[in-house]
Amino acid sequence: MRIEAKDPVVEFHDLTVSYHKKPVLWNIDMTLPKGALIGIIGPNGAGKSTLIKSAMGLLPLGSGHVRMFDQELDAVRDKVSYVPQRESVDWDFPTSVLDVVLMGRYAKLGLLKRPRKADKEMAMSCLKKVGMEAFIGRQISQLSGGQQQRVFLARALAQEAELYFMDEPFAGVDAATESAILSIMQEMTAEGKTVIVVHHDLQSAAEYFDWIVLLNMRLVASGPIEEVFNNKMLQETYGGKLTVLAEVGELVRKRQIPSREKY
Amino acid sequence: METFFEFFSFSDASIVSVTVGAILLTASSAVVGTFTFLKKKALVGDAVAHAVLPGICLAFILSGNKNPLILIIGAFITGWLSLIIIDGITKKSKIKEDSAIALILSVFFGIGILMLTYIQHSGNAAQTGLDSFLFGKAAALVGNDVITFGVVAVTLMLTVSLFFKELKLISFDSNFAKALGIPVKGIDLLLTTLTVLAVVTGIQAVGVILMAAMLITPAAAARFWTNDVKKMTILAAFLGAIAGLVGAYVSYAAPAMPTGPWIVLIISGIALFSFFFAPQKGVVSRMYEQRKMQHLMMNENLLKSLYHLGEKDDNLFKGRKMAEILSKRYFPKKKLKETLTRLKRQGFLISTQAGWSFTEIGKQKGQRVVKLHRLWELYLTKYMHIASDHVHEDAETIEHIITPEVEAELERILEFPTEDPHDEKIPY
Numbered sequence: 001m002r003i004e005a006k007d008p009v010v011e012f013h014d015l016t017v018s019y020h021k022k023p024v025l026w027n028i029d030m031t032l033p034k035g036a037l038i039g040i041i042g043p044n045g046a047g048k049s050t051l052i053k054s055a056m057g058l059l060p061l062g063s064g065h066v067r068m069f070d071q072e073l074d075a076v077r078d079k080v081s082y083v084p085q086r087e088s089v090d091w092d093f094p095t096s097v098l099d100v101v102l103m104g105r106y107a108k109l110g111l112l113k114r115p116r117k118a119d120k121e122m123a124m125s126c127l128k129k130v131g132m133e134a135f136i137g138r139q140i141s142q143l144s145g146g147q148q149q150r151v152f153l154a155r156a157l158a159q160e161a162e163l164y165f166m167d168e169p170f171a172g173v174d175a176a177t178e179s180a181i182l183s184i185m186q187e188m189t190a191e192g193k194t195v196i197v198v199h200h201d202l203q204s205a206a207e208y209f210d211w212i213v214l215l216n217m218r219l220v221a222s223g224p225i226e227e228v229f230n231n232k233m234l235q236e237t238y239g240g241k242l243t244v245l246a247e248v249g250e251l252v253r254k255r256q257i258p259s260r261e262k263y
Numbered sequence: 264m265e266t267f268f269e270f271f272s273f274s275d276a277s278i279v280s281v282t283v284g285a286i287l288l289t290a291s292s293a294v295v296g297t298f299t300f301l302k303k304k305a306l307v308g309d310a311v312a313h314a315v316l317p318g319i320c321l322a323f324i325l326s327g328n329k330n331p332l333i334l335i336i337g338a339f340i341t342g343w344l345s346l347i348i349i350d351g352i353t354k355k356s357k358i359k360e361d362s363a364i365a366l367i368l369s370v371f372f373g374i375g376i377l378m379l380t381y382i383q384h385s386g387n388a389a390q391t392g393l394d395s396f397l398f399g400k401a402a403a404l405v406g407n408d409v410i411t412f413g414v415v416a417v418t419l420m421l422t423v424s425l426f427f428k429e430l431k432l433i434s435f436d437s438n439f440a441k442a443l444g445i446p447v448k449g450i451d452l453l454l455t456t457l458t459v460l461a462v463v464t465g466i467q468a469v470g471v472i473l474m475a476a477m478l479i480t481p482a483a484a485a486r487f488w489t490n491d492v493k494k495m496t497i498l499a500a501f502l503g504a505i506a507g508l509v510g511a512y513v514s515y516a517a518p519a520m521p522t523g524p525w526i527v528l529i530i531s532g533i534a535l536f537s538f539f540f541a542p543q544k545g546v547v548s549r550m551y552e553q554r555k556m557q558h559l560m561m562n563e564n565l566l567k568s569l570y571h572l573g574e575k576d577d578n579l580f581k582g583r584k585m586a587e588i589l590s591k592r593y594f595p596k597k598k599l600k601e602t603l604t605r606l607k608r609q610g611f612l613i614s615t616q617a618g619w620s621f622t623e624i625g626k627q628k629g630q631r632v633v634k635l636h637r638l639w640e641l642y643l644t645k646y647m648h649i650a651s652d653h654v655h656e657d658a659e660t661i662e663h664i665i666t667p668e669v670e671a672e673l674e675r676i677l678e679f680p681t682e683d684p685h686d687e688k689i690p691y
Contacts, residue, residue: 082442
């Protein structure tokens, strides 16, 4: 079930993504609306992270394309922000909370330029928004999981983007952090920004999001929560594993053929 | 001693050039090495260092002389080639990076040794000294060589400081850097090039075989002392420079001594020292912290036992003999004596004719431990539904680490209870 967005900000067109030639996402085709809080939901190994990584150009696309603001990603990078999974970095890296948040300013600064006072003030105000102003000089290895996630969110806020892709921002955080992050996201969407979140908890998904994308190696549904978040759709996402799809994927890997024929 | 003063007066121009050369070489490789270290690519430096040998030999065979610029170019080409091949093998085959590095390192080095042997037997008079690339020879740095190597070293350090922000970002979170649109591939290529250049110049000082140590060891040592990339880079450069200086002195004082191994020994000594004695991260400081914790636990356990005894016969300030304390709780005799004297010194106990007894603050401290123990037991039974006969062991540990904030929180949520799960009074 696929409902087109009226005011689309991201468009996935026939996107297929493979790891070592094995397709993990098949023909994703959908549009996502501006100013919505969007949840990408699906079981483990459904390709949720893969979807946003490929949207951000971090993985090679097998076929298809992704457009944002009706343009190529490279043309609008300053309007798009990406929050990676917390576990994807080494938190023992010798740097401070403020330094990490300042990284959000690097694109605006450009090569060879150092952060100025204004950038530092900007970073401070983002830290304040996520309730971490007391931790500015703190070494990042001393942060708890929830604090790490808040720092990542502050870094994304410092980018002053219009469109946010967040990979599991609620994973392994405390309840206070979860509600703090949620209310910041709601504030952002109220300002017309679009927030796309990879999420794995069905219970909270029903309360958090306006628009839901159900994923399990293929797109099961995409649409306003009240229309797609129902038993039938969830059954199809979680219960109905398409064994033929998985088998064909395995065949493709074994034969090492590209997902589109090239001559 | 005489040579020491002679050397450090820097009166001889050749001393100055050797010293400056050695310091620049070691410091610049330490600066570049900081990022190889942070990117967890320590072995890459080793591969490059071994892979430059065939390049040096080939450059010599083709040009017939030891012009450093030509040798650098030769070294640079094979060093670079080795990294490209390692990268290719890792990406295109099932062989993992560590195996690919081992393969390339030994193949390139083998070819290098083969060529070196050929050159040595060729009867070319210019070849003498070429083998100093194996172990390095700071004393061989004279005149124009110093200028060539110096320029490369300064370029390395300047480039790192120019791209510091980007190097830091790709070392910490390269996916985020890519998402920002920062040319991650370009910066990676830059770091690779810098690494190869650092190796190529550094081998003049420490030689092919020990070069990896010069890249990684200063960074590893510096990491013990600081939690900031910038400070770490500067400190690594400084530590590298010290090793370079000592190396230069050794090759002046004892020309027969190999410079490279000396430099590496010095920097390894510094790293070892950091490993043991750095504040917080060092082994000694961690041992000291553990000892402090042990003392604290002994102190609190003893005060707690005295409090229990006082509770029993309703006289908290009565003097107690060691035998009586031991009847309440087992302590090793020696430890007990030590702890009693320590507590006396710290003003928690006094020793009287009748035995050891509390001072007022000693009583308060003992009472607090007893209170925390019982509060925690109550918390475990009430909130975690653990049976009351299973909570004591846990409380024995937790009682020592609860902070005043947690204490207040416990009191609040348990509503200042009067009795623990074993019907014992909770003292306030």
